[in-house]
Amino acid sequence: MSVLIQASGLRLARGPQRQLGLPDFALHEGERLCLLGPSGRGKTSLLHALLGFVPLQAGRLQVFGCERSVEADFVPLRGPLGLLFQDPVDQLFGPTVVDDVAFGPRNQGLDRQRAGQLALRTLASLQLEHLAERPVQQLSGGEQRLVALAGVLAMNPRVLLLDEPSNGLDQASCERLFTCLLETGLPMLIASHDQTLVQRLGTRILTLPA
């Protein structure tokens, strides 16, 4: 099994004075690793650090076989590491659902028309094509999450980073999200408190000590 992400001795900045130490871990091909731990223990910070949004104070981070430490190392990861934010509202740029899903592909260099077609195909693969022309602020919580996922999947990621993906969803929306996620067949790093999610999706658990 090849290693996709490997972290050892990571320390992240937490405000001006504090630092946060994280346990060593590795994510392998085909794995869905669940990060468990109390709030404020750094689950979100870790996911954000993998994309270079939270600077590393110490430690080694390897993603896709390369050492990552400075901003320039992280830029090519934005896309291949698909991050689903904790609050989908942060992630939806609109104005309509199809525009939003096309945002990533356009950043990858596709023109407006091709990005739009790709967005529609991605929405169809999640059975969301009926939402395509809807303004993003008119979506329900469950729909927002799935549209945010479509936005991530449209960039053809190699790994999904999911930050509390089932947060605030009812049972039916959760089931639908789990099905969509499992159908992607992608390796995942999942930060969650949700026991059902951990049981349904997780292949391994990493607990952050309190």
Next chain:
Amino acid sequence: MTAPQRLLLALAGALGAALLQQTWQLLALLLVAGVAVLVAAVLRLASVRWLLRRIALLNLFVVLVWLTLPWHWTGGGLAWNPAGVEAALHISLRSNIAGLLCIALLAGMNAFDVAAAAARLGMPARLAQLLLLTVRYLGVMQQTRQQVQRAMQARGFRPRCNWRTLEVLALQVALILVHALLRAERVAQAMQARGLAQRVRAPARKADLVGVATGQESL
């Protein structure tokens, strides 16, 4: 000196700077403000670097004034305009007087102190609360901006020198405004849910202001 006195003095100084018309009068007031800053710096043991940084920041706007105001456009090109020079000089002097007085008298007071002092000087409670909320939520807007930026970067956006970057930056500004408006609605509801309407007309007491100043996310 008490906080309301300091605020009053700073306001009086700024008002004076706005009303005086002669260059020599403004220069004299600037001298007074300069001495006040030096005295305050010595009393509070502020470092010279800190002081210079503040004054430099203050004068960024003044530089802009000097880049634009003293020139006027004639048929042949740009020409030096004496009236513009005088206006620019007066603007520079006035903003420096007001700025220096604020540094001397108000530096070290936080937004709560200023709002509480203003309330004691008779500023309406609503305005005092508005001032505090502005300070409280500027930080939140900065956070929103960072979140929007991160989410865009996470999906591969990199600013370049092209039309699409302009479009995306415009979108970013619009998003921050929309987020701010939606949040303002939620905050207003949260404040009403905690009985704000009953005390809008009451005079600002320190306790009311503390409640607003320390209000957390759900306010």
